[in-house]
Amino acid sequence: MKDFGIYYNEESQVFLLNTNGISYAMACSGGYLGHLYIGPGLSDFPSKDVLREGDYTYLKGNPGDKCVFMDGFPFEYSSGGIGDFRVSPLNVRNEKGFLGAELKVKGYEIYDGKKKLPGLPSTFGNENDTKSLDIILEDEALKLTVILSYSIFEGLDCVARSVRIKNDSEENIYLERALSSCLELPYRGHEVITLHGSWAREHIPERRTIGHGRVAISSDRGISSHQAHPFMALVSPETTETQGEAIGLSFVYSGNFMAEVERTQHDRLRVVMGISVHDFDWCLAPGKIFQTPEVLVVYSSDGLGKMSRTFHDIFRNHLIRSKYLHKERPVLINNWEATYFDFDMDKLLEIAAQAKQAGIEMLVMDDGWFRKRDSDDSSLGDWTVNKAKLPLGLTGLCEKINNIGLDMGIWFEPEMISPDSNLYREHPDWALAIPGRDASECRNQFVLDITRSEVRDYVYECVASVLRETNIKYIKWDMNRPLTDVGSLVTRGGEIHHRYMLGVYELMERLVSEFPDLLLENCSSGGGRFDPGMLYYSPQVWCSDDTDAMERLYIQEGTALIYPPSSIGAHVSICPNHIVGRTVDFRTRGYVALAGTFGYELDIRAISDEEKEIIKEQVSDYKKYNHLVREGDYFRIISSDNLTGKKSEENSLAWMFVSKEKDEALLTYIQERGNANKRSETVRLQGLIKDARYRLEDGREYQGDELMNIGFTVDKLYGDGAGRLYHFSKI
Numbered sequence: 001m002k003d004f005g006i007y008y009n010e011e012s013q014v015f016l017l018n019t020n021g022i023s024y025a026m027a028c029s030g031g032y033l034g035h036l037y038i039g040p041g042l043s044d045f046p047s048k049d050v051l052r053e054g055d056y057t058y059l060k061g062n063p064g065d066k067c068v069f070m071d072g073f074p075f076e077y078s079s080g081g082i083g084d085f086r087v088s089p090l091n092v093r094n095e096k097g098f099l100g101a102e103l104k105v106k107g108y109e110i111y112d113g114k115k116k117l118p119g120l121p122s123t124f125g126n127e128n129d130t131k132s133l134d135i136i137l138e139d140e141a142l143k144l145t146v147i148l149s150y151s152i153f154e155g156l157d158c159v160a161r162s163v164r165i166k167n168d169s170e171e172n173i174y175l176e177r178a179l180s181s182c183l184e185l186p187y188r189g190h191e192v193i194t195l196h197g198s199w200a201r202e203h204i205p206e207r208r209t210i211g212h213g214r215v216a217i218s219s220d221r222g223i224s225s226h227q228a229h230p231f232m233a234l235v236s237p238e239t240t241e242t243q244g245e246a247i248g249l250s251f252v253y254s255g256n257f258m259a260e261v262e263r264t265q266h267d268r269l270r271v272v273m274g275i276s277v278h279d280f281d282w283c284l285a286p287g288k289i290f291q292t293p294e295v296l297v298v299y300s301s302d303g304l305g306k307m308s309r310t311f312h313d314i315f316r317n318h319l320i321r322s323k324y325l326h327k328e329r330p331v332l333i334n335n336w337e338a339t340y341f342d343f344d345m346d347k348l349l350e351i352a353a354q355a356k357q358a359g360i361e362m363l364v365m366d367d368g369w370f371r372k373r374d375s376d377d378s379s380l381g382d383w384t385v386n387k388a389k390l391p392l393g394l395t396g397l398c399e400k401i402n403n404i405g406l407d408m409g410i411w412f413e414p415e416m417i418s419p420d421s422n423l424y425r426e427h428p429d430w431a432l433a434i435p436g437r438d439a440s441e442c443r444n445q446f447v448l449d450i451t452r453s454e455v456r457d458y459v460y461e462c463v464a465s466v467l468r469e470t471n472i473k474y475i476k477w478d479m480n481r482p483l484t485d486v487g488s489l490v491t492r493g494g495e496i497h498h499r500y501m502l503g504v505y506e507l508m509e510r511l512v513s514e515f516p517d518l519l520l521e522n523c524s525s526g527g528g529r530f531d532p533g534m535l536y537y538s539p540q541v542w543c544s545d546d547t548d549a550m551e552r553l554y555i556q557e558g559t560a561l562i563y564p565p566s567s568i569g570a571h572v573s574i575c576p577n578h579i580v581g582r583t584v585d586f587r588t589r590g591y592v593a594l595a596g597t598f599g600y601e602l603d604i605r606a607i608s609d610e611e612k613e614i615i616k617e618q619v620s621d622y623k624k625y626n627h628l629v630r631e632g633d634y635f636r637i638i639s640s641d642n643l644t645g646k647k648s649e650e651n652s653l654a655w656m657f658v659s660k661e662k663d664e665a666l667l668t669y670i671q672e673r674g675n676a677n678k679r680s681e682t683v684r685l686q687g688l689i690k691d692a693r694y695r696l697e698d699g700r701e702y703q704g705d706e707l708m709n710i711g712f713t714v715d716k717l718y719g720d721g722a723g724r725l726y727h728f729s730k731i
């Protein structure tokens, strides 16, 4: 196989991108760019046979047959309006309203490293570990340039793609659809896996077959959303955790998105992903550029497990920038489920004091600390402290918390404005609204017009001044409603959604630049904006408002299908659980939270002394094992039926973290329901060294291949939601 690199064969006009494990190939034919291949690594340039040039007489100069060509050629990036009737990644209109762009290759550039995408979150890489390719396409009639960018990263089977569109004409050009990627694949019985959900029920995998026509997912809510997720995987019917083809696409963006796979009349698959076409209509003035966000395409021929681990490494090595990425995060306690809005300084200090005794390291003060916020019906936008609750202000409170020995964190919802707020009374036009129509007060609040720079400046100063004036070290950036009534006084309709996201990204960029030591956690009513875009700014995202450990098994498993567990906000909360009413063993709640960022979300004053002692054990487990969760490889040992698409007999979930050196591993086993007269389970471990010997903390020893082939027989557990942690060290 060719070494890691990007190659071009002048003679055959074939582009070949080789990571260490996979190849991605494209070729020019009659000036058009066609897709040849994505899959296991090739040893040399492939032929162009799969372009089926011979099928298209148009390529030999017969203009009458252009329609057959246009609707059949495996375009690398195609456009609607030119006779390609498959789902298109690009729809462009000229001033007269005519649709279509016929793109032909004009040049290319191969270089080391990777360019930033202006204003957008994107993967990064340096000149030693990353190679990039820009292919320049042009529509001569429109004078439109489309640059397809590709990057590959040493050691990772992933291709990052994005598109830059430039108007070189004298007239406006209108983009009705400008997606980030388009893939042409042979259909071999593929199935598609997506993540669906709802509030408190995020990221649930769903696997389905692909019939003729289209499978489409999207979010038009202005956030990546609880309901759909900017991810799609195409898998072979036989793909499991450990074998079979899996092609995963993840969109590095936090707003509206769409992903579609079409099974065509000729049994091929076309897969597109990018910003949703809903309410998207971009006026590209002469000389202007539109930059799409990035799509990451991961290929695995070793099943879904390998696909997940590749995404985790891409995000950890090439997307998340926070200095906390490789650091143990402070064990925090958040007062939301403990007090909701009903707190004051004394209550917080009592919680802090007891938390300190249990080994907790940070107190996060959630919603309700500002102006007259005693419920969710007022004060968003008025970010001044409520002195009735916090008489010493934020500085005084923070000092007191610090004196107890804890760091302090705080909650903000910067993008919002309550109708009952001074800010709204002063600047009603700062809220997104369509004149003449009642805007919807979802959760009693409006969305600020973040497309306006004066609004962004106001919001930024509110947040930044708190950080400048206090010793607060953590911010939970919340966002609790979708965008409706998307109208602005200054921004053109059709452009607001994307300009809103660019505004949010600008705010976050300013924040992490001015406060590089800040630990930023994103949140959107739980996991409504858990996406790669947010991870560029914050190393962790609150995963779900459902903190019930049994529900979290599925929510966290779905999230970890793509995202590193160290980015998954997970807390131990009180039982009966506030969302589902279930009671789960306190230790098991800890095992589940340990597979994420780990922390607490309960009134520590109200729990038993025995539970306080368990917190001490859990904090000590976190200190012992967090490096494995943070830096190691994640294996689903018993995964949910949602991923395999098959109903299993199993009544448990199990996962493992294995250090990169394979000298340490942590197995978590959770029995969902207690069973009568069943034998304890033997689970086959993964990721160990076959001929190495591993010792459990209780002294039992096993050979790696025994653990992986015969399996490890877990203890017989009693009760619903019982669990165990097993830590293996290589001898």
Ligand code: DGJ
Pocket: 336, 366, 367, 411, 478, 480, 523, 524, 525, 526, 542, 544, 545
């Ligand atoms: C939604 C979040 O997901 C919760 O954790 C909490 O911060 C509330 N918002 C506060 O309004």
